[in-house]
Amino acid sequence: MTRRMDPLTAEVLDLIGTVVARYHQEYDAAAAVHHLTGAQARVLALLATDPLPMRKIAERLKCEPSNVTGIVDRLEAQGLAERRNNPADRRVKLAAATDRGRATAEQLRDSLEFAREPLAALSEGERGVLRDLLARMVR
Amino acid sequence: MTRRMDPLTAEVLDLIGTVVARYHQEYDAAAAVHHLTGAQARVLALLATDPLPMRKIAERLKCEPSNVTGIVDRLEAQGLAERRNNPADRRVKLAAATDRGRATAEQLRDSLEFAREPLAALSEGERGVLRDLLARMVR
DNA sequence: TATTGTTATACTCTATAACTATA
């Protein structure tokens, strides 16, 4: 059922594994500065753009809705998010970032060292090439 | 203390975020086929190459040594790994993959859909460019 | 009846601290 892959693809895959590991380290460290876990920071980043029903957050995170309850609870406990009722459908609760939550999300995004150190090693032209290749991979 | 980043860098960072998310989905799904969690699969992949002291595994995973105990316990319970004594230093325990463990690790690696579908969208020349850019990012 | 969010439960991963057996 499995298939061998060519050496170049294996090499790229290995590098992506390294990038993935590095990305998580940096992301979690940046989140920890604000006393947030990675999952909490990810949800806060989602809410910073727009309020979202709990169910939609679960879809974005690709996890079960029951898990979102706890994550939003912890954001709420830190005053970074709040739950709002939806008059149009009273079953729905909208999670929304507070002003402090939005400010934290912005700081978090701007402080991602990952964006600077590793990417700074590339010229602007090379970053453009990288963008195009990644975009086609992810498409 | 934070600094704005240029739009191109932000775009690349976003793409990397997408790649990271996709990578984890695929990796965890591939691991689940073998009744393994992501962490267990990662340790098994390490052991497939060479036996390692518990302490070294923790360093590679960048986690505390106490966590490795449980992960290796679960691999051992499935007959995929075993602990061996080190005669040279009897404090050390070497975790080693069993034959079944090595076979599982190989299947796991070859079954990584991530390597095929997204990377297949690129030509061999493009994969080479991607490898070089990622290698320079990662150093 | 179906859907939204929550609660209850159990498992894994994580860090911290204390313990053991070696060195």
Place this chain on the structure above:
DNA sequence: TATAGTTATAGAGTATAACAATA
């Protein structure tokens, strides 16, 4: 004393199943 591994503990994320409120 110091080091390797374990145990104990607590917090967080995860899936599953059952539940209340609402549609």
